[in-house]
Amino acid sequence: MRKKPTRAAVAKAASNEPAPGEAVTAPASSRATRAAKRRAAIVEAAMEEFIARGFAATRLDDIAKRAGVAKGTIYLHFKDKESMFEELVRIVIVPVVARLTALPPPTGSVRDLIEGIAGHFLKEMIGTRRGDLVRLIVAEGPRFPSVADFYYREVVSRGLASMRALIELGIARGEIHQNSLARYPQILIAPAMIAVIWQSLFARHAPLDAQDMLRVHLDLIFGERRTT
Numbered sequence: 001m002r003k004k005p006t007r008a009a010v011a012k013a014a015s016n017e018p019a020p021g022e023a024v025t026a027p028a029s030s031r032a033t034r035a036a037k038r039r040a041a042i043v044e045a046a047m048e049e050f051i052a053r054g055f056a057a058t059r060l061d062d063i064a065k066r067a068g069v070a071k072g073t074i075y076l077h078f079k080d081k082e083s084m085f086e087e088l089v090r091i092v093i094v095p096v097v098a099r100l101t102a103l104p105p106p107t108g109s110v111r112d113l114i115e116g117i118a119g120h121f122l123k124e125m126i127g128t129r130r131g132d133l134v135r136l137i138v139a140e141g142p143r144f145p146s147v148a149d150f151y152y153r154e155v156v157s158r159g160l161a162s163m164r165a166l167i168e169l170g171i172a173r174g175e176i177h178q179n180s181l182a183r184y185p186q187i188l189i190a191p192a193m194i195a196v197i198w199q200s201l202f203a204r205h206a207p208l209d210a211q212d213m214l215r216v217h218l219d220l221i222f223g224e225r226r227t228t
Helices: 007-016 028-053 060-067 071-077 081-092 094-101 110-125 129-143 145-172 179-183 186-201 210-222
Strands: none
Touching: 028 060, 028 071, 028 081, 028 129, 060 071, 081 094, 081 129, 081 145, 094 110, 094 145, 110 129, 110 145, 110 186, 110 210, 129 145, 129 186, 145 179, 145 186, 186 210
């Protein structure tokens, strides 16, 4: 009875097997380029499968098929499905949050800065693959705590820290009069989460103007803008 090859053996075989038409002694730079392209194809395929099937139902076989690679090739880049999902978050969502946390001190009003940040965030999330991934985490995070923990560490905690800093600045400048808001920066970003969830569940029944909802929300925090 033949012994079933181990995962390591499958991965090793995939790494040693040349692609169709590939020279056996290809330069290292060419191999690195091809490896990077395969990795990118795997990540793209994983995103499509996760969004279409959900985290639990997605199989590595389906990702490999969509990416056009052998299943063993996946193990050269990722140890499991969870690490692949984490890579997706790093590539697709983390850069958006990183731009928020790297902002210089505002020269205008804090409200204007927050409105610009939140407005850009909504554009990046509503009706995009980023928004689909966020909804996936909301839906399946309770079943996969390690995935939720990773998302909190890499995305949520950074966003909250940035929002808290802006709230404290708004309080110091006298733009925000409710000092306790600094304890709950989640309130400031609530419209973004509501919009992402609403888009997938209820938009066909009651379309939501997320940008206008954001402006109303900020009026409640900063006071209505004066019109001349």
